Amino acid sequence: MMSELSVRPLSAAEVRGIDRTAIEEYGMTGLVLMENAGRGAAERIHRRLAEATLPEEANSPAALKSADSPILILCGKGNNAGDGYVLARHLQLLGHSVEILQFADPRQLSGDAAANWSIATHAEIPARIVGPDSWDRLRHDLATAACVVDALLGTGGSGPLREPYATIVGMVNQLSVLKIAIDIPSGLDCDTGVALGNCFAADLTLTFVAEKIGFQLPSSKPWIGEVVVVPIGVPAKLLAGVIAA
Numbered sequence: 001m002m003s004e005l006s007v008r009p010l011s012a013a014e015v016r017g018i019d020r021t022a023i024e025e026y027g028m029t030g031l032v033l034m035e036n037a038g039r040g041a042a043e044r045i046h047r048r049l050a051e052a053t054l055p056e057e058a059n060s061p062a063a064l065k066s067a068d069s070p071i072l073i074l075c076g077k078g079n080n081a082g083d084g085y086v087l088a089r090h091l092q093l094l095g096h097s098v099e100i101l102q103f104a105d106p107r108q109l110s111g112d113a114a115a116n117w118s119i120a121t122h123a124e125i126p127a128r129i130v131g132p133d134s135w136d137r138l139r140h141d142l143a144t145a146a147c148v149v150d151a152l153l154g155t156g157g158s159g160p161l162r163e164p165y166a167t168i169v170g171m172v173n174q175l176s177v178l179k180i181a182i183d184i185p186s187g188l189d190c191d192t193g194v195a196l197g198n199c200f201a202a203d204l205t206l207t208f209v210a211e212k213i214g215f216q217l218p219s220s221k222p223w224i225g226e227v228v229v230v231p232i233g234v235p236a237k238l239l240a241g242v243i244a245a
């Protein structure tokens with residue numbers, strides 16, 4: 001029987017190197033990889049929310065939300081946020097109500113993330129820029145969401161979470177809402193598996209290309225939840241050196 005290629009756990013530098021080679025040597029654009037990442041994540045979130053409405057899970061937090069509760073996608077200013085904008089577009093296509101909560105000034109976005117923000121804006125996908133003046137409303141919205149998706153930081157994160165991310169993540173962690181991290185729970189060092197301060201406590205982490213080496217370590221377990229690897233179309237030849245034994 002055929003089985004999917006399984007890649008060994010990778011460091012942040014390794015996975016970033018693979019992305020870079022796919023773009024610079026193989027001619028895949030970053031936009032294509034980001035589209036595959038966001039779409040793959042959307043399909044898995046769609047599946048997870050559908051499972052949560054099966055009879056045996058009828059009392060799960062996700063199932064108890066009203067049918068029109070939106071999926072809230074927390075976005076920062078890097079390419080992890082770019083995945084979040086693509087995700088929002090595909091979740092809408094799958095029939096979900098979504099809202100992008102933007103915690104960085106969109107004028108700070110660049111490259112593929114800026115392109116996908118522009119697409120989301122043209123597509124009139126619900127989005128709002130959230131500052132400390134609207135945190136009471138934010139707390140209420142997070143508590144009543146169908147699920148909260150963390151697209152604040154990915155492999156470009158370093159050091160303890162800075163504000164406002166640290167406060168937002170602390171706020172989300174206090175809620176019983178379903179929490180899904182995109183690529184890496186924000187605040188976790190994905191090489192050492194250590195959270196240096198506040199860290200998004202995911203129920204599910206949808207990670208791209210391969211598991212990250214820090215996910216293997218016990219210190220990461222409170223933060224990563226279930227981990228699902230989402231392929232983003234990187235060619236098998238490029239993965240040949242990192243295939244799991």
Ligand SMILES: NC(=O)C1=CN([C@@H]2O[C@H](COP(=O)(O)OP(=O)(O)OC[C@H]3O[C@@H](n4cnc5c(N)ncnc54)[C@H](O)[C@@H]3O)[C@@H](O)[C@H]2O)[C@@H](O)CC1
Pocket residue numbers: 019020030031033034035037076077078079080081082083112152153154155156157158159160161162163165182183184208232
């Ligand atoms: N083309 C690519 O390289 C692809 C990237 N992808 C996504 O892009 C991510 C990596 O994107 P980036 O390299 O832009 O990095 P991030 O999206 O992790 O964000 C980096 C930004 O966050 C800020 N930052 C770093 N540490 C911080 C901290 N502790 N507190 C607050 N802000 C902090 C930095 O100043 C920088 O502006 C991956 O994890 C993945 O989700 C995927 O879309 C696949 C393709």
Ligand SMILES: [K+]
Pocket residue numbers: 080150151152153154181182183184185186
């Ligand atoms: K993230």
